[in-house]
Amino acid sequence: MFGLMAPIAAKELSVEQLEQEKVSYTFLNDAGDSLWSTPGNWRKGKFKAKKSTEIPGSEEDLLFTGADLEIVDKQLKFKSLTTGFHRDSSVFVDQSSSIKANNIMVGFVGNKKHSFNNKGKLEPTIFTLKNGVCNNEGKIFADNVTIGRKDSKVVEFNNSGHITAKKIFAVNMNESGKITMTGGSVVAPQLRVAGSGLLSLEGGKMTFDKFVLSDDFRIKLSGSAKIVIRNKVKSVLYKKIQQGKISGEGGVTIIDNKNGYTIANVKKEESKI
Numbered sequence: 001m002f003g004l005m006a007p008i009a010a011k012e013l014s015v016e017q018l019e020q021e022k023v024s025y026t027f028l029n030d031a032g033d034s035l036w037s038t039p040g041n042w043r044k045g046k047f048k049a050k051k052s053t054e055i056p057g058s059e060e061d062l063l064f065t066g067a068d069l070e071i072v073d074k075q076l077k078f079k080s081l082t083t084g085f086h087r088d089s090s091v092f093v094d095q096s097s098s099i100k101a102n103n104i105m106v107g108f109v110g111n112k113k114h115s116f117n118n119k120g121k122l123e124p125t126i127f128t129l130k131n132g133v134c135n136n137e138g139k140i141f142a143d144n145v146t147i148g149r150k151d152s153k154v155v156e157f158n159n160s161g162h163i164t165a166k167k168i169f170a171v172n173m174n175e176s177g178k179i180t181m182t183g184g185s186v187v188a189p190q191l192r193v194a195g196s197g198l199l200s201l202e203g204g205k206m207t208f209d210k211f212v213l214s215d216d217f218r219i220k221l222s223g224s225a226k227i228v229i230r231n232k233v234k235s236v237l238y239k240k241i242q243q244g245k246i247s248g249e250g251g252v253t254i255i256d257n258k259n260g261y262t263i264a265n266v267k268k269e270e271s272k273i
Helices: 015-023 234-242
Strands: 024-027 042-044 062-065 068-071 075-077 080-083 089-093 098-106 114-118 121-129 132-136 139-147 155-159 162-173 178-195 198-212 218-221 226-229 246-248 253-256 262-265
Touching: 234 246, 234 253, 234 262
Parallel strands: 024 062, 062 080, 068 089, 075 098, 080 098, 089 114, 098 121, 114 132, 121 139, 132 155, 139 162, 155 178, 162 178, 178 198, 198 218, 198 226, 218 246
Antiparallel strands: 024 042, 226 262, 253 262
């Protein structure tokens, strides 16, 4: 069980921070059952985090977690959720739950352990995995999905569900960063990759209109995995294969179909390159 967060005197808070206190709640699992719906698990405020019997219930709420949190059979709306606020954290969203928010950020600090497991439906404007491990078996609908940031420490994203980004699916990881896709789908107008790391496609389909890949990022295809670019970019992908940035088990097939899309996958031996 967590102790009280170290208080910061009110005079030390800026005007903006004082305003945040009015709509902020911090989940520390003081009651010990990890449930969102238990009042004793929540504290009022972010910086001072005083004990409270209130449960967040407003679309303007700013929420922070520093403990194990389970969201079971809930339909929630709030402004933002930041996990791992200076503490280890884990969040589980079950298949009967949904979340609507402006922002969801997983793993606020890099020197703690964070996990986020989603089986439900997330509808944030922006979804960010900053640090830790995220497993998506459910659905994510967002304007922008970001996996890793320049200052991220440990990033691991596993997807077997369905992700739709209306604008950008962005990736920015270090060499140890990894995205694994075993099924499901990822759809976005643009894939934008900076940094390094690995995208391991073992199943499912990723679909983009255009893409920008950094020189140090690697993509490995296997099984029934498929990348679809809704433009003719065959020569660009060939170059990435020749550079060793895109590879597959025995080789990769790249074709332009009748719709003008370029498709990359692993196929039969005689058609591999």
